[in-house]
Amino acid sequence: MPLQHKKSHRSKNRKIKLELNRKELNELETRCKSLVIDSDFERFDELPLSKLTLEGLQKSNYVEMTEIQRKALPLALNGGDVLGAAKTGSGKTLAFLIPLIETLYRREWSQMDGLGGLVIAPTRELAVQIFEVLRKIGRRHSLSAGLVIGGKDLQVEQERINRMNILICTPGRLLQHMDQTASFNCDNLQVLVLDEADRILDMGFEKTVNAIIDNLPKERQTLLFSATQTNSVKDLARLSLRDPHYVSVHEESEHSTPSGLSQHYLICELPEKLDILFSFIKSHLKVKGLVFFSSCNQVRFVFETFCKMQPGVVLHRLHGKQKQSKRVEIFNKFSAARHAYLFATDIAARGLDFPAVDWVIQVDAPEDADTYIHRVGRTARYEASGHALLFLLPSEEKGMKEAFKKKKVPIEQIKVKTSKTMSIQKQLQSLCFKDPEIKYLGQKAFISYMRSVYLQSDKSIFKVDELPADEFSASLGLPGAPKIKFVKKSQAKNAVRDKPEKNLEVYQNEEDKFSSGSGDDSENEGKSETSKPKTKLEKIFHRKNMSVLADHYKKLVDHEGDKTTNDEDEFITLKRVDHDLPEDLENMNHENLSKRKLSKVTSKKHAIKNVPRGKKLVFDEEGNPHQIYEFQDEKAFRAAGSVLDQKNAFLDKELRVMKEVDRFDKVTAKEKLREKKLKTKARLKAELEDMGPKARLASPVSGDEELDRSDIEDSSEYESGDDDFEQDLQNKRRFSPAISEHDESSEDNISVGKKRKIIEIDEPLTLEDQEALALQLLRGK
Numbered sequence: 001m002p003l004q005h006k007k008s009h010r011s012k013n014r015k016i017k018l019e020l021n022r023k024e025l026n027e028l029e030t031r032c033k034s035l036v037i038d039s040d041f042e043r044f045d046e047l048p049l050s051k052l053t054l055e056g057l058q059k060s061n062y063v064e065m066t067e068i069q070r071k072a073l074p075l076a077l078n079g080g081d082v083l084g085a086a087k088t089g090s091g092k093t094l095a096f097l098i099p100l101i102e103t104l105y106r107r108e109w110s111q112m113d114g115l116g117g118l119v120i121a122p123t124r125e126l127a128v129q130i131f132e133v134l135r136k137i138g139r140r141h142s143l144s145a146g147l148v149i150g151g152k153d154l155q156v157e158q159e160r161i162n163r164m165n166i167l168i169c170t171p172g173r174l175l176q177h178m179d180q181t182a183s184f185n186c187d188n189l190q191v192l193v194l195d196e197a198d199r200i201l202d203m204g205f206e207k208t209v210n211a212i213i214d215n216l217p218k219e220r221q222t223l224l225f226s227a228t229q230t231n232s233v234k235d236l237a238r239l240s241l242r243d244p245h246y247v248s249v250h251e252e253s254e255h256s257t258p259s260g261l262s263q264h265y266l267i268c269e270l271p272e273k274l275d276i277l278f279s280f281i282k283s284h285l286k287v288k289g290l291v292f293f294s295s296c297n298q299v300r301f302v303f304e305t306f307c308k309m310q311p312g313v314v315l316h317r318l319h320g321k322q323k324q325s326k327r328v329e330i331f332n333k334f335s336a337a338r339h340a341y342l343f344a345t346d347i348a349a350r351g352l353d354f355p356a357v358d359w360v361i362q363v364d365a366p367e368d369a370d371t372y373i374h375r376v377g378r379t380a381r382y383e384a385s386g387h388a389l390l391f392l393l394p395s396e397e398k399g400m401k402e403a404f405k406k407k408k409v410p411i412e413q414i415k416v417k418t419s420k421t422m423s424i425q426k427q428l429q430s431l432c433f434k435d436p437e438i439k440y441l442g443q444k445a446f447i448s449y450m451r452s453v454y455l456q457s458d459k460s461i462f463k464v465d466e467l468p469a470d471e472f473s474a475s476l477g478l479p480g481a482p483k484i485k486f487v488k489k490s491q492a493k494n495a496v497r498d499k500p501e502k503n504l505e506v507y508q509n510e511e512d513k514f515s516s517g518s519g520d521d522s523e524n525e526g527k528s529e530t531s532k533p534k535t536k537l538e539k540i541f542h543r544k545n546m547s548v549l550a551d552h553y554k555k556l557v558d559h560e561g562d563k564t565t566n567d568e569d570e571f572i573t574l575k576r577v578d579h580d581l582p583e584d585l586e587n588m589n590h591e592n593l594s595k596r597k598l599s600k601v602t603s604k605k606h607a608i609k610n611v612p613r614g615k616k617l618v619f620d621e622e623g624n625p626h627q628i629y630e631f632q633d634e635k636a637f638r639a640a641g642s643v644l645d646q647k648n649a650f651l652d653k654e655l656r657v658m659k660e661v662d663r664f665d666k667v668t669a670k671e672k673l674r675e676k677k678l679k680t681k682a683r684l685k686a687e688l689e690d691m692g693p694k695a696r697l698a699s700p701v702s703g704d705e706e707l708d709r710s711d712i713e714d715s716s717e718y719e720s721g722d723d724d725f726e727q728d729l730q731n732k733r734r735f736s737p738a739i740s741e742h743d744e745s746s747e748d749n750i751s752v753g754k755k756r757k758i759i760e761i762d763e764p765l766t767l768e769d770q771e772a773l774a775l776q777l778l779r780g781k
Contacts, residue, residue: 024051029106032048033078035078036074040070041065042065042070043065048077053101053102053140055140057137059136060137062137065091066086067249068086068090068092068249069094072225076096077102080243081222081242082224082225083224083229083244084247085248085249086249087227087249087257088227088377088381089258089381089384090250091382093129093130093195096193097138100119100166101137101143104117104166105141109143113165113188114162114165115188116165116190117191118169121168121170122205124324125327125347125351126352127149128147128328129353131145134166134168143165144165144166145168146164146166148169148174149169150173151323154180158180158183161177161183162183171205172208174212178215182681188217191220191223192216192220192223192239194223194224194239196227197224197230198229201230201235213239215670222239228373228374255408256409257377258386261386261388262386262388263390263411263412264389264412265389265390265411266390267393267397269468270467271475273475275423276416278306278424279420282422284359285311286339288338289341289361290354290360291344291362292344292349292362293343293344294452295451295452298449300317314339314340314341316330316334316340317342318345319344319345334354335354342354357378358379359387360388361388362388362389365391365393369407370407390411395461395466399460403461427477428475428476430477432477439478442477446473446476446478447484450464450467464486
């Protein structure tokens, strides 16, 4: 009785808890729907949030809301689509994580419901940072959350991803799971969040994001947040937004950067950049700084050389060519350091929250003003102070200042004191001379910087023709400038633009050279294909040490100056270019031809091959034949309208046809993907069923006792998770032999004591086995 009383008491408590939870959920739902959006909220506990979320916020020391949170949270909790734009470090992460958690909590989301919330970030580091914030504020909830980024074990993610309620991911790895993981399904998605939305929706991620959106349901809530938000109608239409609310906190403010940030720029020549940077680090040892470069190779070269020169402060590097574990380790080390410098590419420009960064130094100019805003946003986070310094070339000053004015960026010019600037050119030359690896890194850094300038879209700011290549290579410690063909190609194009009539032939010749390549290069490529080692032994003999110069390294050296000397000292020269055969060889004797060659000449089958193919004709309604493609007369063409009108009409017609076909193609592709996933699930289920455990039969073997069917059934032992498998096993085991032929011949083994012999049954027995069993039973009797 006491036990039954305890059980009934527990069941009553459960019912009471369920009723209280339902009441709380109903109250939250009504409060969110009746929420006054324009009201001024100051604290998180004034919003209709669950107790679990409020406890997580309090334990994480989040009490008062920032300006973007005051305006965006009521709209998002009400279920609307939000486009949020605010300065860097203003608390945008909480503005989309809190509505995501609350939406799933109010709908009583569980593990069986699948994926309910999806957060997409452009970089791995930003995804890790968002995941850590989610763990802090959602520590009291029972929702399952996962981090899906590149560099992790794909198989482990595939095993667990179908059990996640919230996913924090990067676009590439998410699309990989959508294509390859059969159990991954996004049909029940409730909330989609794009952090740094303008970066995710740009050209770099366009195809990936389009493929992801096609796999997501249209009935969902979408939240977009960034420091520089997109207003493109095309981008918003891609995301299927429903009456989105645009929240721009600092749009009407005087400046688009944090108020506590002091911003300056200096004008210097390209060869002086590393000298100024090293002098700055030597004079600012007790600070924490973030230094931006335009390419990974520059980061590697500057980091290796500066470490060898020992400036007196800890140096770190962060770029996209590092493994994920290394990137996370460097991120944590720099975050925990008090005085250090981090050399990084734009991988660290967006969203990352490095604590207490004093200086942001941009050695290479950003591609636009938005990138500048994101870079300098790594310092002066949320009412803190910071400093920003930008290095500009004389050719970049005018265009960058105009771009800063449009984006309301207050920046002032400063001048460098030449007396405090030390030259490190000789030290770099010494390092390049002593270590071939550093020289190789310097050449790659030179080429990658020139390529980055060449590929910039704004040619009014970035002018690769005006860069002093020789002086820049000397400032890196290189003995000569590496070969860069795209610069010559750019110069030829600019010459054609200036004087198109005179320089057209020159440009065409230059274009042919760069497209086809020199004859020596093509011959070398052909030789390299044949001379590659194929066997393991050849690979061992062809292996080179790190100190030996590689083939790619040798190609970087400019040998153009050596051509004249080589041509003068050549021992063998070409006498004749005309290598035509004499006319006597053309009159060959055809009598000695083989039968096969004669049959080719005489057979109709081979003769037809040389005959031109027939023309395809189509017949009109009157029965007159016409070719399938016919040129239109000039009169008929002009009668149809202008060229632009006909072109636009043709494009509109083809676009309508393409849209109609795309609608069916998307449905077909989705069905095929679903069928593929179902087949994979069925195959996995069949494999699990085939791997069922073996049945074991224990039968009594004794001379005094009879073999009874009930005894056999009582002594049988098996394990299986399938009822059909158990029933088949029960039908099969009655025919299993209790004693083998070997046991029958040796009666000593079947002795006085009662023993049980275990016989394993893998397959159903045949008729011969059943007859042997009957014979053994008769003999036992």
